[in-house]
Amino acid sequence: MASKAQKNASFNIVVVGQNGRLQYEAVLFVASLRAKSPAFSGRVFVAEPQPGPRWTKDPRMSNPDVVALLNQMDAEILPFESRHFGESYPNGNKIELLRELPAGEPFVFFDTDTLITGDISKVPFDFDRPSASLKVEGTWPEPPLYGPQYTAIWKSLYDKFDIEFESTLDLSQPDEYWRRYLYFNAGFFYYRCPHEFGARFEKYALQIRTDPPEELACQSLDPWLDQVVLPLVIHELGGGRDALPDGFLDGTVSTHYRLIPLMYARESDLAVETLQEVAAPNKVKKVLKQYDPFKRMIYQGRGHKARALFDRDHLPRREQVIRNTLRRNGYWLR
Structure with missing residues (x-):
């Protein structure tokens, strides 16, 4: 069981900011956080991918007015290198930025298209038990007519990394129904250390992308790769679907x-x-x-x-x- 200190620990918040729509969404996110969570005492990072071989154009926030306002609202611009994903898979930003966050400090990642509507300092995070958004539809996998079905597909992923599978199942849901299997939206996730979380997230994502189990032969991983990997990371680190009480995130405190x-x-x-x-x-x-x-x-x-x-x-x-x-x-x- 997590200590009271860990449950009530100060934490950092991070979103992605880059050229185009996301830079304006980052302004809206930070403005809403400052307006609705005045008691929040952690650091706020806007992670910014840097130019490099994995981008054909400069991905950095291009509007100086955006950057100036983010600074004025005490958000810190956090540069990070796109070593593995970049333009070919922008969702990989949320994986690669984790290595640049302060090690050993609890964090919450939010998709930039999120609005803070309440006091985030009142959310009862247990940073020893990670979780992610359950505002999700049955988007992945799409089992082919003649199989494999949900159980075989999901189990193949856990088996690939020698992660226990059976306890992830929600036995209140019917067999071979998508809700029976641990599945998250990557709109938010959290843990006690970004480096520990990020190392697994990156390792599993890269291995599944380059060498997927044969049960995934008919499955698309774009744009679902991050959501395919999240359950593996969260379960291995001791979290799950019940780690955060309902009604706070994707509820009264945030809207994705x-x-x-x-x-x-x-x-x-x-x-x-x-x-x-x-x-x-x-x-x-x-x-x-x-x-x-x-x-x-x-x-x-x-x-x-x-x-x-x-x-x-x-x-x-x-x-x-x-x-x-x-x-x-x-x-x-x-």
Whole structure:
């Protein structure tokens, strides 16, 4: 059992910032964190991939106004090298940045398209038991008609690294139903040491990418590689699906909105109200308006018009239906 000190430890927060949409999302993330979590005392990092052979263009944040505002909000720019992934698999940023975070200090990684809506210092993290987002659909694997099925596919991954498999199963779920198997969204994850977590994350991702078990022959690993590897890392380090109480992250304290039209279409009133509040100060507005989807959706009122198209109590079950509705009405901006 984790000590009280470990459960209540100060921790660092990290998101990715790079050229394009993510640099503006990083501003929105940090602005929301500062507005809604004034008691948070840890360091805030915006990890920035550096130019190199794995990028055809400079991936660094290109807008000096973005960088200046992040610094003004006490976010630290954290350069990191793309040794293995880069442009071919940008989701690999969240793996490679971990080596540059302070060793031995608890951390929480968030996807940049996240809004903080409550006091993150009140989230009861147990950093000795890692976990990740359960806001997930059955996106991987897609078992072929004649097999192998879910159990064989997932077990092959655990067996590859000699990790125990049986205790990962949720026996309340039917056999060969995707929810029976440990599966996370990589929208957030946390642990007591980024280097320990990152070393496993990187090792397993590279080995699965280059030498997957034969049971994965019909499976795509792009863009799912990070979410395929996360369960292995989390389980081996003693975490799981029950490590964090429900209702905090992906709940009252954070919203993983993914794209701004989806925020208005499907997220809670709390999330949309928080968005409008933290985007309103002039110093934030001046920067966010430079990104056209934010300008149109947040500041020109198109977001609320898009929101009126949907009943949040009866949303379509498939995200693609939401996207198609937004696109058909001229609100699909990204």
